[in-house]
Amino acid sequence: MKPATAFRNDALAKVTGRAKYTDDLELPGQLHATVVHSPHARAEIISIDVSLALQAPGIVAVFTAKDVPGKIRFGQIIQDYPVLTDKQINSTGDVIALIVGSTREAALAARNLVKLEVKELHPLLDPEEAIREGAPLVHDWHGSNICNTHHIRSGDPDLGERESTHILEAEFITQRIEHAYLEPEAALCNLRPDGVMEVYGSMQHPFSTRRFVANTLGLPLADVEVKTIPMGGGFGGKDDTAALVCARAALCAYLLNRPVKLIYSREMSFRESYKRHPYKITYRLGLDDDGLIRFVKVRILADGGAYCSVTPWVTWRSTVQCCGCYQVPHVHCDTYGVYTNNVFSGAMRGFGSPQVNFAIEQLIEMAGEKLGLDEISIRRKNMLHQGSTTITGQVLDTHIVSLKQVMDRVLDQINYSEKRKQCSFGKGEGELYGIGFAISYRGMSLGAEGVDLNSAILNVQPDGSVLLETGIHENGQGSESAMILIAAEELGLPRESIRYRLPSTSNIPDGGTTVASRGTIMGGGAVVNAAGILKKLITEALLKHHPQYSVLPSDTTLVFADKLISTADRSIQVSWLEAIRLCFANQIYPYAFGVFQAPNVSWDEETGQGNAYFTWVYGCQAVELKVEPRSGKITLTNLVAAHDVGKAINPELVKGQFYGGMAMASGYALLEDCRVDKGMVVPSNFHNYHLARATDLPEMTAIIIENPDPNSPSKAKGIGEPTNELMAPAIANALYHATGKRCFKLPLKA
Amino acid sequence: MNIIVNGISHQLSSDQHETILSTYLREELKLTGSKIGCGVGVCGSCTVLVEGRALRSCKLKLKDLDGKSILTIEGIHGSEGGIHPIQQAFIDVGAIQCGFCTPGMVLSAYALLLSNPHPMREEIRQAIKGNLCRCTGYQQIVDAIELAASRM
Numbered sequence: 067m068k069p070a071t072a073f074r075n076d077a078l079a080k081v082t083g084r085a086k087y088t089d090d091l092e093l094p095g096q097l098h099a100t101v102v103h104s105p106h107a108r109a110e111i112i113s114i115d116v117s118l119a120l121q122a123p124g125i126v127a128v129f130t131a132k133d134v135p136g137k138i139r140f141g142q143i144i145q146d147y148p149v150l151t152d153k154q155i156n157s158t159g160d161v162i163a164l165i166v167g168s169t170r171e172a173a174l175a176a177r178n179l180v181k182l183e184v185k186e187l188h189p190l191l192d193p194e195e196a197i198r199e200g201a202p203l204v205h206d207w208h209g210s211n212i213c214n215t216h217h218i219r220s221g222d223p224d225l226g227e228r229e230s231t232h233i234l235e236a237e238f239i240t241q242r243i244e245h246a247y248l249e250p251e252a253a254l255c256n257l258r259p260d261g262v263m264e265v266y267g268s269m270q271h272p273f274s275t276r277r278f279v280a281n282t283l284g285l286p287l288a289d290v291e292v293k294t295i296p297m298g299g300g301f302g303g304k305d306d307t308a309a310l311v312c313a314r315a316a317l318c319a320y321l322l323n324r325p326v327k328l329i330y331s332r333e334m335s336f337r338e339s340y341k342r343h344p345y346k347i348t349y350r351l352g353l354d355d356d357g358l359i360r361f362v363k364v365r366i367l368a369d370g371g372a373y374c375s376v377t378p379w380v381t382w383r384s385t386v387q388c389c390g391c392y393q394v395p396h397v398h399c400d401t402y403g404v405y406t407n408n409v410f411s412g413a414m415r416g417f418g419s420p421q422v423n424f425a426i427e428q429l430i431e432m433a434g435e436k437l438g439l440d441e442i443s444i445r446r447k448n449m450l451h452q453g454s455t456t457i458t459g460q461v462l463d464t465h466i467v468s469l470k471q472v473m474d475r476v477l478d479q480i481n482y483s484e485k486r487k488q489c490s491f492g493k494g495e496g497e498l499y500g501i502g503f504a505i506s507y508r509g510m511s512l513g514a515e516g517v518d519l520n521s522a523i524l525n526v527q528p529d530g531s532v533l534l535e536t537g538i539h540e541n542g543q544g545s546e547s548a549m550i551l552i553a554a555e556e557l558g559l560p561r562e563s564i565r566y567r568l569p570s571t572s573n574i575p576d577g578g579t580t581v582a583s584r585g586t587i588m589g590g591g592a593v594v595n596a597a598g599i600l601k602k603l604i605t606e607a608l609l610k611h612h613p614q615y616s617v618l619p620s621d622t623t624l625v626f627a628d629k630l631i632s633t634a635d636r637s638i639q640v641s642w643l644e645a646i647r648l649c650f651a652n653q654i655y656p657y658a659f660g661v662f663q664a665p666n667v668s669w670d671e672e673t674g675q676g677n678a679y680f681t682w683v684y685g686c687q688a689v690e691l692k693v694e695p696r697s698g699k700i701t702l703t704n705l706v707a708a709h710d711v712g713k714a715i716n717p718e719l720v721k722g723q724f725y726g727g728m729a730m731a732s733g734y735a736l737l738e739d740c741r742v743d744k745g746m747v748v749p750s751n752f753h754n755y756h757l758a759r760a761t762d763l764p765e766m767t768a769i770i771i772e773n774p775d776p777n778s779p780s781k782a783k784g785i786g787e788p789t790n791e792l793m794a795p796a797i798a799n800a801l802y803h804a805t806g807k808r809c810f811k812l813p814l815k816a
Numbered sequence: 817m818n819i820i821v822n823g824i825s826h827q828l829s830s831d832q833h834e835t836i837l838s839t840y841l842r843e844e845l846k847l848t849g850s851k852i853g854c855g856v857g858v859c860g861s862c863t864v865l866v867e868g869r870a871l872r873s874c875k876l877k878l879k880d881l882d883g884k885s886i887l888t889i890e891g892i893h894g895s896e897g898g899i900h901p902i903q904q905a906f907i908d909v910g911a912i913q914c915g916f917c918t919p920g921m922v923l924s925a926y927a928l929l930l931s932n933p934h935p936m937r938e939e940i941r942q943a944i945k946g947n948l949c950r951c952t953g954y955q956q957i958v959d960a961i962e963l964a965a966s967r968m
């Protein structure tokens with residue numbers, strides 16, 4: 067039987083149903099708002115008539131763009147995303163009016179009473195069409211439908227062509243998918259008597275939410291306080307849309323001076339929230355007779371939809387990682403993020419790597435096959451190892467490059483070589499069998515595109531208990547628990563003495579968004595640094611004021627362990643509580659503010675060269691599957707993953723990330739497809755958008771690899787996203803080994 | 817008309833007949849442990865037990881529940897108070913992430929173990945098939961239910 071090892075500070079509240087999510091909260095006198103979406107993907111607004119809606123029973127107010135006191139548009143990179151649409155409709159997710167009622171039912175019932183008069187325009191729905199010369203512009207002021215570009219120019223691809231004896235060309239298409247966090251967007255806002263707009267909501271970036279709210283209301287950041295409460299999943303998806311939902315509730319609360327709750331239905335969430343970018347990726351790759359890749363030319367086209375969101379950042383990661391985890395001397399990459407009138411695309415767990423991995427991890431096997439090399443040998447020949455130079459010119463020598471280690475562990479665990487011989491390749495009677503795998507490397511945290519900084523506060527109370535807060539957000543992944551464990555270890559205290567306090571944007575500096583698997587590495591780094599400051603402060607207090615310690619040299623280092631603070635030889639020791647009392651008695655606050663700044667990264671936009679990320683993680687996943695030849699039904703029978711996490715702070719929760727990532731990626735591979743029709747999202751709920759259920763998934767094995775990372779103060783790296791970027795190519799490879807057919811398009815069909 | 821929720825009987829007026837059970841639980845009784853993930857009966861986050869059977873409270877109307885006994889996550893506890901072994905097992909093996917599916921999962925597990933005290937893993941998967949979880953991949957949820965069964 068499993069030992070009881072998982073630790074979550076919020077487990078009891080969640081398992082008893084006592085944890086309060088946004089819709090579970092209630093403020094006295096609260097009103098209920100709802101949204102009216104545009105029925106058109108592209109149109110000019112002539113008029114919006116709300117008079118009928120205003121007369122409906124229980125309706126308190128109806129607001130449109132003209133009621134916005136601050137700025138209508140906002141965005142993390144380009145300010146193109148309207149809180150309420152004023153002139154030009156760009157998507158069927160645009161919100162043209164907010165209805166506020168005394169009950170949710172009243173507000174919902176009045177939605178079709180808002181009369182919208184428009185001039186319909188031809189919507190741009192295909193990114194290739196959108197970037198053609200003379201195409202109408204989604205946003206006139208941007209001057210182009212190309213939202214952003216990235217390039218890599220390394221080596222001499224023409225020389226690479228001449229050095230190559232084998233050429234492969236292939237095009238890969240990946241679909242749009244929905245995050246499908248189980249709790250839809252939600253917000254509850256209240257204008258406090260002191261003039262501060264207080265925001266509770268289901269979002270994963272409280273500081274971005276604060277900016278969206280302040281921008282909409284025209285208030286300084288200090289007048290908006292976002293408090294974070296339990297939220298039902300994010301996966302990168304609760305940034306822009308979730309922040310705007312908060313801004314809309316805040317707008318109503320501000321204009322009416324009453325608490326306002328705005329809860330999205332699943333249908334609204336599907337319709338409006340941003341998705342994973344659909345990609346079209348075109349490769350030309352050359353190898354020499356030894357099976358070494360000489361060059362890669364790649365064009366990446368990402369449908370960003372109607373608004374920019376973080377498309378430039380997502381496509382940047384795809385660019386940096388466009389050759390997968392392989393050494394390629396000559397690279398030419400052009401990446402385009404494109405505006406269309408489709409539902410917009412943004413951050414989603416994996417952030418631009420699931421798409422390129424789907425392509426490159428098949429391409430490498432196709433290349434091997436062409437040269438008569440098996441899929442393991444071709445990878446071994448070309449993969450990055452200790453001291454290798456990446457395609458952006460970064461030398462991998464500041465951490466352990468464990469690519470081969472993770473691959474060997476997985477192949478060994480699943481008994482790959484033996485099972486590979488049993489693959490059907492489309493032959494034989496009855497059920498077909500296949501096994502496959504994929505490997506990757508992934509840059510940690512934001513990399514050279516973002517400001518990467520985080521902080522932590524440790525505030526020791528007079529009874530020795532500790533309040534901890536960081537700029538990292540609990541999305542459900544267990545970040546608070548990881549922070550508590552790191553603090554406990556650093557301070558030598560039991561985790562019970564550390565309380566993670568309800569975080570508020572008014573209490574701790576902006577720590578950026580909790581995405582990019584940066585929670586543990588960045589927040590944990592800040593906790594370690596805060597603990598370091600605190601320990602120094604307590605040490606100084608003891609050396610100065612404690613009779614036994616004051617005889618020691620002033621540079622003595624004390625050991626914090628087992629609730630004791632002792633000399634290295636343990637000859638002198640005092641309890642934690644005694645030391646804290648001594649601090650207070652001598653007018654010293656045992657309080658520390660720690661910062662972790664990501665080590666230097668660099669990037670040249672012209673050439674695509676630089677130290678893109680300050681450290682990297684390595685992973686491998688493998689799958690076994692069966693295919694029923696007549697129906698094409700694919701059944702997964704075994705999933706195995708190994709990831710280098712640096713150090714596993716909370717191993718059971720780390721495994722939870724492995725399992726959840728593999729499950730979500732299996733859905734990406736086989737089940738999920740968020741189709742759009744004339745710009746409108748077709749799936750509306752979980753009856754016509756299929757997530758993997760317990761019966762769709764086999765038993766999974768999680769292998770944690772630990773190579774402590776010197777770039778990370780806690781030695782840990784991230785794990786949320788790496789687990790979600792490999793299963794699609796692994797399944798595609800297994801499917802090929804089962805059926806003998808390559809699949810260039812997601813979701814996969816046998 | 818009346819219904820019994822977690823052992824307490826509630827009288828219902830005639831204008832409540834059409835009310836959806838999940839709305840009644842969350843808004844009238846303030847039992848917010850039942851979550852609304854889809855509102856159309858396909859995600860299982862609103863699961864409650866009706867006479868021992870796991871059903872989706874967003875699909876039930878009060879008029880169809882006259883005299884019935886409902887158990888919600890708030891009504892689950894161990895034999896000597898405290899939390900139920902299923903809940904403890906969820907905590908111990910790390911079966912909880914965002915927690916939004918958790919109350920529904922616990923109740924589906926509860927119903928399963930009532931009728932099948934020692935289920936196989938495949939049977940556990942069948943029993944929670946109606947409960948979506950986007951975070952965990954179900955692996956540790958299946959582990960938790962198996963562990964609970966062995967402890968009960």
Ligand code: FES
Pocket residue numbers: 851852853854855856857858859860861862863872873874875
């Ligand atoms: S909310 Fe009832 S099944 Fe989803």
Ligand code: FES
Pocket residue numbers: 248298299542911912913914915916917918948949950951952
């Ligand atoms: S724990 Fe988040 S949906 Fe299950």
